[in-house]
Amino acid sequence: MVAQQLIKAAQAGDRDALITLLREIETHVYRTAYYILGNEPDAKDAAQEALIRIYTKINSYEEKAQFKTWVQRIVTNICIDKFRRTKSTVSIEEHDMVFTSDNSVEDEMMSSFVAKDIQEAIDRLPEHHRTVVVLRYMQDFSYNEIADSLDLPLNTVKSYLYRARQQLQTLLRDYQKGGVRG
Amino acid sequence: MNCQEVMELMQRELDHDLDDSEQAAMKAHLQQCSECAEMFARLQRLSQELANLPKVTPPFSLVDSILPQLAEVDRAGEGPIAAAAVSAPKTKHANAPAAQLPSKRSVRSRTMRRLATASGVVAAGLLMVLVMNQLDGGMGKVADDTALMPQSGGSMSTTFSANEASGVGESSAMAVEKRMAMSESAKIESMSGEGATAADTVVPKSAEPQTTKSQSPASQPSDAMQLPGARQPETSPPVAAQPTAPPSIASESPSIQALPSASEDSNIARSAGVAQSVPEIAPTDPAAADSPLKTDTGLPSSVDGGKAADQSGIVSDGSPSVAPNDAQKYVNSPAEGEESSSVKSTNPQEMDVADRSSGAEDTQLGASNTVMEEPEMAGFTVPSPEVEQLVSEDGLLVAALDRGNRRIAITTADSKQAERYVSAAWKEQQQPKLIGWKGSTELTYSLTDVDGKTTTIVIDIGNRTETIREP
Numbered sequence: 001m002v003a004q005q006l007i008k009a010a011q012a013g014d015r016d017a018l019i020t021l022l023r024e025i026e027t028h029v030y031r032t033a034y035y036i037l038g039n040e041p042d043a044k045d046a047a048q049e050a051l052i053r054i055y056t057k058i059n060s061y062e063e064k065a066q067f068k069t070w071v072q073r074i075v076t077n078i079c080i081d082k083f084r085r086t087k088s089t090v091s092i093e094e095h096d097m098v099f100t101s102d103n104s105v106e107d108e109m110m111s112s113f114v115a116k117d118i119q120e121a122i123d124r125l126p127e128h129h130r131t132v133v134v135l136r137y138m139q140d141f142s143y144n145e146i147a148d149s150l151d152l153p154l155n156t157v158k159s160y161l162y163r164a165r166q167q168l169q170t171l172l173r174d175y176q177k178g179g180v181r182g
Numbered sequence: 183m184n185c186q187e188v189m190e191l192m193q194r195e196l197d198h199d200l201d202d203s204e205q206a207a208m209k210a211h212l213q214q215c216s217e218c219a220e221m222f223a224r225l226q227r228l229s230q231e232l233a234n235l236p237k238v239t240p241p242f243s244l245v246d247s248i249l250p251q252l253a254e255v256d257r258a259g260e261g262p263i264a265a266a267a268v269s270a271p272k273t274k275h276a277n278a279p280a281a282q283l284p285s286k287r288s289v290r291s292r293t294m295r296r297l298a299t300a301s302g303v304v305a306a307g308l309l310m311v312l313v314m315n316q317l318d319g320g321m322g323k324v325a326d327d328t329a330l331m332p333q334s335g336g337s338m339s340t341t342f343s344a345n346e347a348s349g350v351g352e353s354s355a356m357a358v359e360k361r362m363a364m365s366e367s368a369k370i371e372s373m374s375g376e377g378a379t380a381a382d383t384v385v386p387k388s389a390e391p392q393t394t395k396s397q398s399p400a401s402q403p404s405d406a407m408q409l410p411g412a413r414q415p416e417t418s419p420p421v422a423a424q425p426t427a428p429p430s431i432a433s434e435s436p437s438i439q440a441l442p443s444a445s446e447d448s449n450i451a452r453s454a455g456v457a458q459s460v461p462e463i464a465p466t467d468p469a470a471a472d473s474p475l476k477t478d479t480g481l482p483s484s485v486d487g488g489k490a491a492d493q494s495g496i497v498s499d500g501s502p503s504v505a506p507n508d509a510q511k512y513v514n515s516p517a518e519g520e521e522s523s524s525v526k527s528t529n530p531q532e533m534d535v536a537d538r539s540s541g542a543e544d545t546q547l548g549a550s551n552t553v554m555e556e557p558e559m560a561g562f563t564v565p566s567p568e569v570e571q572l573v574s575e576d577g578l579l580v581a582a583l584d585r586g587n588r589r590i591a592i593t594t595a596d597s598k599q600a601e602r603y604v605s606a607a608w609k610e611q612q613q614p615k616l617i618g619w620k621g622s623t624e625l626t627y628s629l630t631d632v633d634g635k636t637t638t639i640v641i642d643i644g645n646r647t648e649t650i651r652e653p
Contacts, residue, residue, distance in 0.1 A: 015256070019245060022245045026240060026244045030238070030239065030240040030244060034238045035238075043240075047240065047244050048247060051245060052255065055255060056262070114231055115234075115235050115236055118228075118231050119235070133232065137233055137235065158194075161197075162190065165193060165196070165225060166225075168232075169224050172228060172231075173224065
């Protein structure tokens with residue numbers, strides 16, 4: 001996703017390269033933050049913090065890791081910290097599930113309704129399960145990439161993901177039976 | 183195969199992780215087990231929905247929104263841009279001192295052994311300390327001073343990271359070594375014989391780098407010889423040392439011992455740095471070239487007399503730190519050190535002040551010095567004279583370089599001098615320059631790193647913002 005050359009230049013102190021690099025990853029960073037934190041303001045804060053950290057720490061990135069997993073590690077860590085600090089005070093009802101999606105057709109209503117349920121279900125997952133799901137589906141990461149990003153053993157990643165899907169499936173079935181939202 | 187096992191296969195199938203035989207096995211089971219088939223259908227739908235979640239994008243460019251903060255990171259020297267400027271790209275300067283610590287420690291103990299053998303000379307040096315102490319208020323002072331040392335140490339570690347603090351310690355270790363060297367040059371002019379016994383009592387303390395402070399000015403020539411060793415450690419410590427200096431100075435105004443030593447250390451290191459790591463400068467600049475000679479002869483140089491006074495003024499203001507990388511000071515610094523020594527011999531009080539203040543400055547200089555080690559920076563020479571103040575076009579506001587605080591203060595130009603804006607602090611090694619006003623709303627200034635990289639910054643007085651102007 002990001003050229004090694006650009007990373008090299010950024011690491012060598014080329015500020016423009018570094019800024020370009022940040023622009024290339026900002027959407028990925030934001031998207032992860034959005035789905036882990038479940039709302040736009042927190043996602044913006046976390047993504048900005050992550051970008052600043054990436055900017056500051058670019059020299060600590062080593063080529064042996066994939067850049068995208070290094071980036072996602074930074075953003076997920078920030079999100080988990082943030083989540084732990086703020087989550088306890090936020091109830092499900094307070095989440096503002098507005099999606100800034102470009103396609104504004106009618107079926108968007110439908111899909112966003114489903115998306116809302118899913119998003120809410122995701123929010124109810126334990127933080128690591130949620131993070132694994134987000135990396136799997138929002139970043140299209142493989143098991144290994146998720147394991148690298150989260151510094152978790154491969155088997156743990158799998159079991160988190162499987163359990164998360166099972167749990168989501170249960171939650172959504174409840175919703176579809178006319179459950180929580182009424 | 184039971185349903186539990188099939189569950190795992192189904193999950194893996196969602197991630198396209200099954201090989202053909204596993205897929206066949208799963209399908210076979212699903213055909214027989216409606217419960218699992220239903221579960222698989224639900225999971226597949228879920229997985230599809232997850233994959234179809236809106237690809238949200240930030241409502242505005244997050245990178246644009248953090249540009250000011252990134253500029254701040256650059257200016258604070260925390261980012262890679264600044265790091266690249268200050269040291270080699272991959273060096274984590276924060277870690278460097280810690281890593282070097284052990285070796286320096288050994289240097290230090292070696293130094294001490296040498297110190298012991300050279301005890302005669304050292305005693306002379308100590309004598310000087312003593313004499314000064316006596317002049318400064320008697321023997322009790324020495325004890326006071328040592329008592330103060332831990333304090334100043336403590337304040338360092340609270341204010342700075344452990345690494346940095348240790349860096350400071352190292353630089354003082356280096357100082358011991360340098361003092362050793364200096365004792366050979368035996369510049370200890372003002373020493374009288376009576377001090378001998380006293381010197382003995384002080385000896386244990388002399389082991390502590392801090393006590394030895396008074397001799398430093400004499401040491402330039404030998405410092406230069408020590409430099410190869412000395413330079414390395416200097417790299418990061420000065421940065422930490424500089425900020426610590428002012429507080430301790432403020433806290434223990436009458437007694438000099440604890441802090442000045444550190445400052446001297448860097449003083450020495452710095453002058454050494456000037457002499458050696460940037461050979462070009464020393465020869466070309468008369469002051470620098472001369473200073474060792476002066477020190478050797480012990481002749482007080484009247485040249486810089488005024489400077490000592492300036493510095494003492496600074497100290498009494500409580501803001502001893504002077505703008506760091508003023509190359510002029512660089513070049514002058516050996517002379518300064520020497521001059522403070524001459525002051526010493528005559529007036530202890532004043533000397534202390536001069537010593538300290540020069541110390542504060544020195545640390546900063548030391549910091550810049552290290553940077554100069556880099557080959558491409560060797561060409562760094564005396565900058566053009568700077569504008570310290572700049573009045574706005576309409577004459578309403580005046581911007582002044584506040585080198586003590588490394589900020590630009592913008593005040594009204596009238597007699598009230600009401601403060602309108604204070605810029606963010608620049609880094610120690612940076613060289614500020616006032617460039618110009620646009621009306622009385624925008625002030626442009628630049629910060630030049632030791633490597634010559636210049637950042638131009640525009641202060642918008644009305645909005646109270648600072649923006650880095652893209653080149």
